[in-house]
Amino acid sequence: MVLPFAGVGVGDGGGGVKKALEVIAVRAAEAHTPVFVLSEDASGAGKLLCLAAVPAAGGGLCAGEWVAAALAPVGGKGGGKASLAQGQAPLPASEEEKAAAREAAVEAARNHAAAHAKRLCS
Numbered sequence: 001m002v003l004p005f006a007g008v009g010v011g012d013g014g015g016g017v018k019k020a021l022e023v024i025a026v027r028a029a030e031a032h033t034p035v036f037v038l039s040e041d042a043s044g045a046g047k048l049l050c051l052a053a054v055p056a057a058g059g060g061l062c063a064g065e066w067v068a069a070a071l072a073p074v075g076g077k078g079g080g081k082a083s084l085a086q087g088q089a090p091l092p093a094s095e096e097e098k099a100a101a102r103e104a105a106v107e108a109a110r111n112h113a114a115a116h117a118k119r120l121c122s
Contacts, residue, residue, distance in 0.1 A: 020037065020051060024037060024051055024052075024053045025053040025083070025084050027053075028053035028054065028055050029053075029055045029056075031055075032055055033055070034052070034053065034054040034055070034061050034063075034066075034113070035051075035052065035053045035054075036050075036051075036052045036066060036070070036109050036113070037049075037050070037051040037052070038050050038070070038102060038105055038106060038109070040091060040098070040102075041088075041091075046090060046091045046093070047088045047089065047090060047091060048071070048074065048076060048088060048089040048090075048091050048101060048102065048105060049086070049087075049088050050067050050070055050071055050076070050078055050086060050087045050088065050089075050105065051067075051085070051086050052064075052066045052067045052070075052080075052084070052085045052086075053083065053084050054066070054082065054083055054084075055083070056083065060116060061113055061116050062082040062116070063080055063081065063082060063083055063084050063085035064078075064079040064080040064081055064082065064085040065079075065112070065116065066085065066109060066112055066113060066116075067079060067080065067085040067086060067087045068085075068087065069108055069109065069111075069112035070087075070105045070106070070108045070109035070112065071087045071088070071089045071105060071108075072108065073104045073105065073107075073108045074089040074090075074101045074104050074105050075089055075090060076088055076089020076090070076105075077089075089101070089105070
């Protein structure tokens with residue numbers, strides 16, 4: 001199973017994350033496909049932001065669990081509903097450690113999606 005992954009710089013000021021989440025939810029529903037977005041906070045606050053949207057026909061993948069699973073390995077938290085979720089994690093200061101944190105979150109997200117795509121949301 002191949003799932004789309006994308007990164008966007010939306011920041012977290014001025015409602016950027018909320019607006020991105022709304023757009024993502026609409027696009028996921030239109031495309032009938034789950035969407036997962038991971039981005040470094042553009043405001044410089046040192047956060048890794050995560051957004052997920054899973055349409056009703058998401059095949060058992062739950063957005064809240066997906067976000068939580070992706071952020072857990074990097075010390076973050078997240079959650080939400082089965083269809084829409086968001087979360088964040090602290091980012092280390094060095095670029096090398098930031099890259100490793102992003103890679104760990106993406107890998108955890110891929111693993112969670114692959115393992116849970118065929119079950120019912122809890």
